[in-house]
Amino acid sequence: MGVVRRLPARRLxxxxxxxxxxxVTIMIFGIxxxxxxxxxxxxxxxxxxxxxTDQNVRQVSNGMNELAREIRGAVNNxxxxxxxxxxxxxxxxxxMTFSTAVNQSGSTAQPQLVTxxxxxxxxxxxxxxxxxxxxxxxxxFTGAVSKRTLTGPVSASSASVPVLxxxxxxxxxxxxxxxxxxxxxxxxxxxxxxxxxxxxxxxRAGDTGVTLVNSVxxxxxxxxxxxx
Numbered sequence: 401m402g403v404v405r406r407l408p409a410r411r412l413x414x415x416x417x418x419x420x421x422x423x424v425t426i427m428i429f430g431i432x433x434x435x436x437x438x439x440x441x442x443x444x445x446x447x448x449x450x451x452x453t454d455q456n457v458r459q460v461s462n463g464m465n466e467l468a469r470e471i472r473g474a475v476n477n478x479x480x481x482x483x484x485x486x487x488x489x490x491x492x493x494x495x496m497t498f499s500t501a502v503n504q505s506g507s508t509a510q511p512q513l514v515t516x517x518x519x520x521x522x523x524x525x526x527x528x529x530x531x532x533x534x535x536x537x538x539x540x541f542t543g544a545v546s547k548r549t550l551t552g553p554v555s556a557s558s559a560s561v562p563v564l565x566x567x568x569x570x571x572x573x574x575x576x577x578x579x580x581x582x583x584x585x586x587x588x589x590x591x592x593x594x595x596x597x598x599x600x601x602x603x604r605a606g607d608t609g610v611t612l613v614n615s616v617x618x619x620x621x622x623x624x625x626x627x628x
Contacts, residue, residue: 456552456600456610463524463551464598464612470514470526471594471616473502477511480535487621488588493563493581494518496594499541501620513541518564522553524598555599555609566595568615593617 476484477499490497495517503512513529530543557563567575567583570592577583583591594616601609 459551460598460600460610460612463600464596464614466526466550467516467596467598468614468616470500470502470516471498471596471618473500473620474498474618475501475511475620478538480538486585486589487618488583488591490515491565491567491577491583491588491591493557493565493577496565511539511541516550518554519549522556523549524551524554525549551598551600553601555601561599561611562595562597562613564597566597567591568593568595591618592621 474487476487478484485499487500488496488498495515497513497515499511500514501509501511502514503510510531510533512531515527515529517525517527519525525547526549527545527547529541529545531539531541532543534540554564555561563581567577567587569575569590572593575583575587575590595613596616597611597613599609599611
């Protein structure tokens with residue numbers, strides 16, 4: 401009889417999980433899974449945005465370094481029997497062409513013509529034209545042409561974003577462009593400082609973009625007057 405009485409107690413201990421307990425367990429597991437999934441999605445989004453920002457920073461930094469290096473080396477171009485030609489031959493809010501002393505193509509000290517402009521997709525493109533000697537001590541820009549893309553699409557100017565290029569004379573007064581966004585010949589001969597506002601923004605959602613602003617002086621230039 402003693403054995404018979406103990407069997408029901410053992411069976412009672414082995415009943416397992418009830419339906420209510422199973423439902424509660426599933427509910428708790430669902431909550432935990434939702435939280436973990438949300439954290440994973442958030443982490444993925446933050447990582448993606450951080451990668452986009454890092455890429456933008458690298459592009460803006462590299463582009464600005466090249467712009468500053470070339471602008472700082474701007475020089476007037478001597479021509480025979482007349483006043484030196486002004487360094488800047490094109491100066492607009494989104495492009496500029498000028499002669500510069502920066503030349504890494506060889507050991508010979510010679511200028512080169514460089515153009516910074518926006519392509520159709522608004523990427524910043526640098527075009528360099530090598531100088532060819534003429535009349536012994538003068539240079540003309542008819543040599544080999546090289547081109548490379550410096551950055552991805554540059555954000556258009558707006559109420560909160562200045563134009564890409566702004567120009568100032570030696571007194572710090574801004575040289576106001578015409579209705580087409582270009583400086584006149586006289587204004588280009590008076591350029592002393594170029595302020596570059598470079599904003600790169602990728603097409604990824606949530607990317608706020610990266611902006612660098614740099615005012616670059618042109619220590620080698622002196623006012624030359626109108627550009628013919």
